[in-house]
Amino acid sequence: MMSRLLQSRGLAQIIALLVILAVDRAVSPQFFDLRMQDGRLFGSLIDVLNRGAPVALLALGMVLVIATRGIDLSVGAVMAISGAIAASLADTHGLPLALAAALGAGLLCGLWNGFLVAVLGIQPIVATLILMVAGRGVAQLITEGRIVTFTAPDLVWLGNGAVLGVPAPVVVVLGMLIVTGAVVRGSALGLLIEATGGNARASELAGIGTRGMILAVYVWCGLCAALAGVIAAADIMGADANNAGLWLELDAILAVVIGGTSLFGGRFSLVLAMVGALIIQAMNTGILLSGYPPEFNLVVKAAVVLVVLLLQSPRFANVGVVLGRARQ
C-alpha cells in the first residue's frame, strides 16, 4: 500500500510539503495569514515563495543537468559573479545593460562547464568544482572585495517589487518555469535528455547528438544561476561576493533530488524540483518562526534529506515489502 502510494509520481513530495506546512502552522498560528500592503502581498506563505525563489531558479537549471547524469557545483559561485556584475553596472549603465552583462556572464560560465564536461569528457563533479572555487574569486575581483551597493530603482524592483500583488522574484520563477517547460517538453529535448541520462552510450548509438545536448543543459543552468544571482542582489540592494549564493548549490541539488530526479540521471520533473525547493524553504522559514536557533535548520534539513532518500532507495523499498509480507 505504502509503496504503491509512493510510486504514483509526485505524491510523496506533495504530501511532504503539506506535512511541513502543517508543522509550520502549528509552530506559528499566523502562518497562513495574508495581508496586502503597498500593492504587494505579505505573510509567511508569501515569504516562503519569495525566499525560495533563488533556489527554485537554481533547481530549474540543475534538474536538467542532473537528468543527463551530471551535476553543477558552480551555481552558487555563478550567482556571486552575476550579482556582482549587476550591482556594479546598475547605477551607471542602466538595467538593460547590467542585466545583459550579468546573464551573459552566466551563459559563459555554463559554456565553460559544458565544454569541460561534454567536449573534454571531465567528470561533472570535478569540472564544475573548478568554477565553484574560481568563480567566487572572480566575483571578489569584480567587487574589489567590497560590498557593492546600488540604488537603481528598476533593479531594486526585481527583488522587492510586485506584479498584481505577487512578489517579483516569484513572477520571475514562474516565468522561467514556463519557458523551460515549453522548451523542454514542447520540443523533443526532454525525451532526448532523459535518454542520454538513462544510457549515454545507447543514446549515442540511437543517433542522438549527446554532446551538444549536454553542453546546452550546462549553459541553461548557468543562465538560471545568473538570474538567481541578480534577484538575490536586487533583494538586498547590493552584492556581497563572499556570501551571495554560498552553499546554495547544495540546496539546489537537494531540491532536485527531493523532487524525485535521480542523481544517476534519466527521468526528471521540473515541477517537482520546484516543489523540492519549496519544501526546503518551508522548512527554513518554519524553523525561523519557531524561535529555535537557526543552527537547528541544518540538522532538520539533514534529517529530511535522509528520510526522502531512504524512501527513494530501492533497497529500502524491498525492506518495506518484506515487512509488509511479515505482517500478513
Place this chain on the structure above:
Amino acid sequence: MNASSDPRPALLEVRGLSKSFGTLRALQEVDFTLRAGEIHALLGENGAGKSTLIKAVTGVFPRDAGMVRLGGAEVAPRSAKAAVDAGIATVYQEVNLLLNLSVAQNLYLGRQPTRFGLVREAEMRRCAAALLAEFDLHIDVAEPLGNYSVAVQHITAIARAVDQSARVLILDEPTASLDRHEVEILFAVMRKLAQRGIGVIFVTHFLDQVYEICDRITVLRNGRLIGERTTAELPRIELIRMMLGRELAETTSERTAAHARPVGEICARFEDYGKGGYVAPFNLALRRGEVVGLAGLLGSGRTETARLVFGAERADSGSATVEGKPVRLQSPRDAVAHGFGYCPEERKTEGIIADLTVRENIVLALQAKRGLAKPLSRSEQEGIAMRFIRLLDIRPPEPERPIGLLSGGNQQKVLLARWLATAPRLLVLDEPTRGIDVGAHAEIIRLIRDLCDDGLALLVISSELDEIVTYSDRVIVLRDRAHVDELEGDAIDVSNILAAIAVAGSAGAKAGQP
C-alpha cells in the same frame, strides 16, 4: 607433456555444475577435469558459460547444483578470497592489482613481512625480486607497477597467486592485450608452472595459442559441456565445429527459402574501409533485399566491422558511398542521417534505455533523426509504438511499460522497432538472437527474412552458424580482424564456413596479435 595417455591424477574435478540467472540457464550440469601439471584450454563463444564456470568454481557466484573437488577433497569457497585460500587463484584480463603501488607492495599486499608491526620494506623487496626471478623476470620491484607493461603486470599477478600456494591457476584471457613477444614471456611462465605440477586453466579466443601451449581442450556452448579432447588429437576444423556448430541436418532444408529472393541494386558501398589496429581494410557492397552474414570466431573483427559501418568508430582509410554518393560517417548520428540502423550486441548497455518506456525507446531514433525542433506528438508516438508492438508482436503489448521489465527477446524486438520506425535502408544486427529463448529466436529469424523481402539491406552478425546459413544471401568470413573469404549461393553451408575459418586459421599465424 604427453597428454594422450594420461596417468596424471585429477587435480580439480567439477561435476554436474549448474547455475541459472533468473530464467537464463547459464550452466547446465557441466563437468570439467583439470590434471596436475597440465595446461587446459577452456573454450567457447560469448555466452558459452566460460566466465560463469570460473566464477562458480571460485565462489564469486553461489552455484545451484554440482560439486568441486580439489585434490580429492570437496571445496566450496564462498568468495574469491576463500578460493585463493583453498588453492584456486584467478588472474583476470583486467589485472586486479594497484598500479600506483610498487611491484613488491603488490606482491605482498595484505601479507607484508613485518617486525614489531612495521613493514620490513627491504625484506619485502628482496623476497619480491627473488620471487619474480623464478619467472626470469628481472625488474626493479620498487617501481610502481603501472610503469611496467601489461605482460609484467600479468606475471606479477600470477606470481602473487602462485606464491599464495595456488595449486590451480585460472588465466582469463590473459593474452588479449599482449603483443607477440609478451605472449612468449607469458607462455614461458605458464610452462614453468605446469612443470611444477600446478594445473593451469587457460581461457582465450586465440586458437593458435591454444594449439601452441595447451595439452587439453574443453569446449562449452550455450552453458553445456560439448566435449573434452586432447589438443594433439583434435583437428582445428573439428574444434571450430565444436565451438560454433549445431546439428547440421537441421538446417539444410531451410536454406533453399533464403536465396530464392531477387536482389536489388547496391545501396551502400565501402571501399578499402578500415581502421589501423581495429579491423583491416575491407570492401563491402550491400544491396537492397540482401542479407549479408558476417561469420567468424569471437574477436575476429565482426563487431568491429559493424561499428565502422555505423560510424560508432571512425575509419582511418577508405571511402564510403550511399546510393552512389560519397559520405562521411563520423558518428552514429551521420549514419542514422544516411538511413542506417544498428542493433548492438550488448543489448543492455548499448541498446535499451531501461528506465524509459517501450514507446519512448521505439521513437528514440526517429526523434533523433527528425531533430529537436520537430517533436513527435504524444499521439504520434503512441501510434508508432502500437503499430510496431502489433507488427512485431511485442509482449506485453503495453507501450507505457519500462523496457527494462521486458524479456530479452521482446527488448530485442523493441530495438528492431526503433530502427524500423526510421525507415532505414541498411540495418546492422549484431548477434540479434543472443540471450533470447528458443521461441523468440525463431521469430527474430522470421522477421529478418521479412525485412529483407521488403527491400531492406541487412548486415547480420551471429555466432550461430546454422542461423547465418538460414538467412544469408552472402556470407563474409572473418579472422584476425580481417575479411578473409566470401561465400555465395549454394556455397553457403556450415561446413564451408567452418572450412573457411579453419583454413584461414592455419594460414593466419603470421598475423599474430591484433
